[in-house]
Amino acid sequence: MIKRLFILFLLTSCYSVDRDCGNFKMGEFEFTYILNDTIQRSLFTRTLDYEIEEFNNVIDSSSISWVNDCEFVLTKVNPKTNQEKRPVRIKIIRTYENSYDFEYSSVNEPIIIKRGTVIRIKD
Numbered sequence: 001m002i003k004r005l006f007i008l009f010l011l012t013s014c015y016s017v018d019r020d021c022g023n024f025k026m027g028e029f030e031f032t033y034i035l036n037d038t039i040q041r042s043l044f045t046r047t048l049d050y051e052i053e054e055f056n057n058v059i060d061s062s063s064i065s066w067v068n069d070c071e072f073v074l075t076k077v078n079p080k081t082n083q084e085k086r087p088v089r090i091k092i093i094r095t096y097e098n099s100y101d102f103e104y105s106s107v108n109e110p111i112i113i114k115r116g117t118v119i120r121i122k123d
Contacts, residue, residue: 021070021092024100028122043121050077062088073107 024046031042044053051062051074062074070092079085087107094101099119105112 018095019070019092020095021100024092024095024118024120025066025069026123027120029118030121031116031118033116 025048026046028043028045031044033040033042040055042053042055044051046052046064048066049064051064053060053062061077063077065073065075067073071090073087073089075087076084088104089107089110090102090104092100092102093115099117101115101117103113103115105114
């Protein structure tokens with residue numbers, strides 16, 4: 001039993017997830033997802049303080065509050081609905097050369113967590 005636990009410990013301790021989040025604080029990105037059986041595409045530009053998104057020919061801006069290098073909170077600059085007034089927490093969980101996997105949730109509903117992948121288009 002102890003031998004199995006030791007082997008399990010060795011296997012899990014050798015596995016590390018890459019998280020070089022600092023490379024994704026600024027740039028131009030694309031987020032593709034499925035909504036109602038339709039592929040949706042969102043393009044956005046991120047600076048240290050703002051994220052400007054273009055979705056269905058509508059441009060929207062959010063302010064960014066960085067919690068740490070891998071986690072930030074987005075708050076719409078000009079919300080039009082009560083739902084848009086709710087900040088969104090985003091946590092980068094794994095990075096790759098030109099993309100990252102993340103999870104996100106409303107700050108008001110932290111139990112409902114969704115995941116996605118963002119691809120860098122331009123630095």
